[in-house]
Amino acid sequence: MTDVTATLIPLAEVDPAMVEELLDRAFGEDRHSRTAYKVREGTDWLPALSFAVVDENRYLVGTIQAWPVALTDDQGRRHPMLMVGPVAVVPERHNQGFGQALFAAMFDAMDPAAPLPQVLIGDPEYYGRFGFHGAPTQNWQLPGPFERHRLLVRTDNPGVLPDHGTLGPWLG
Numbered sequence: 523m524t525d526v527t528a529t530l531i532p533l534a535e536v537d538p539a540m541v542e543e544l545l546d547r548a549f550g551e552d553r554h555s556r557t558a559y560k561v562r563e564g565t566d567w568l569p570a571l572s573f574a575v576v577d578e579n580r581y582l583v584g585t586i587q588a589w590p591v592a593l594t595d596d597q598g599r600r601h602p603m604l605m606v607g608p609v610a611v612v613p614e615r616h617n618q619g620f621g622q623a624l625f626a627a628m629f630d631a632m633d634p635a636a637p638l639p640q641v642l643i644g645d646p647e648y649y650g651r652f653g654f655h656g657a658p659t660q661n662w663q664l665p666g667p668f669e670r671h672r673l674l675v676r677t678d679n680p681g682v683l684p685d686h687g688t689l690g691p692w693l694g
Contacts, residue, residue, distance in 0.1 A: 528620070530627050533572035533585055540582045541574070548610035557666030558643050562589040562605050565691045571604065573627040575611075575620050584611035586624035590692035591641065593662065595684035602692055603675075606642040625652050639677035641689065649674050663688040 533541065545553060553559070571588035586609045592600040606628070611620045629652075632638075642649060643664075646656060654674035662673060665688070677683065 527578040528575050528583060529577075530623055531574050531576060532569060533567070533574045533587065534569045536574045536576070536582060536585070541585055544582050544585060544610055544612065545608055547612065549608060553608075557664050557668045558605070558607055560665040561591055561689050562691050563665075564693055565589050565591070568604070571628050571631050573624055573631075575623060582612075583615050584620040584624055585609070586628055588628060588640070591689060592692045593641075593684060593687040593689050595687040599684075600692070601682075601684060601687070602638055603689075604638050604640045605689075606640050607644065609642075609644070621648075637678055639675055639683060641673070641675045643668055643672050644674060646671060646674060652676065658683045658685075661686045665690060 549556075567587040567589050572586060574585045575583040577583055587607065589605040591603050591605040593603060594600050609621060609624060611618075611624075640654070641659070642654060644654075646654070653676045655676075656671055656674050658675050658677075658680045659673040660670065664673065673689075675683065
């Protein structure tokens with residue numbers, strides 16, 4: 523991060539109203555109707571894997587959240603995953619390394635002994651730098667419209683992922 527006065531903190535330490543304001547600003551007030559929200563519907567974000575960046579005035583600069591989801595395969599088996607997002611940085615602070623810092627914090631907080639695949643809906647050009655790609659997701663379904671090339675996954679072993687399935691909330 524270029525601003526040495528910015529601080530990375532757990533998202534749980536941030537006023538939820540500030541988070542909602544940042545996300546409305548980044549994605550629009552109609553963001554709740556997006557498919558990503560349907561995928562994680564009824565779940566809560568995971569505090570241990572969700573972070574924020576605040577500046578010296580405690581102004582919220584960016585956030586990342588991780589959610590428990592599952593890919594249900596054609597045989598009805600549920601494969602647990604983490605859904606990453608929303609990932610947001612205020613527009614005036616783009617290209618200053620905050621997104622990279624947020625991803626690094628989340629990846630560092632993951633249990634290396636039991637890594638779950640991470641999935642997100644986003645731009646492959648941006649998220650590819652973090653190891654996300656779309657090859658394993660080509661036959662996956664979501665509970666709403668989406669652009670197939672934007673459904674991305676990151677995992678150490680893509681061979682464990684089902685070829686077909688429907689992504690939804692982990693409610694188990």
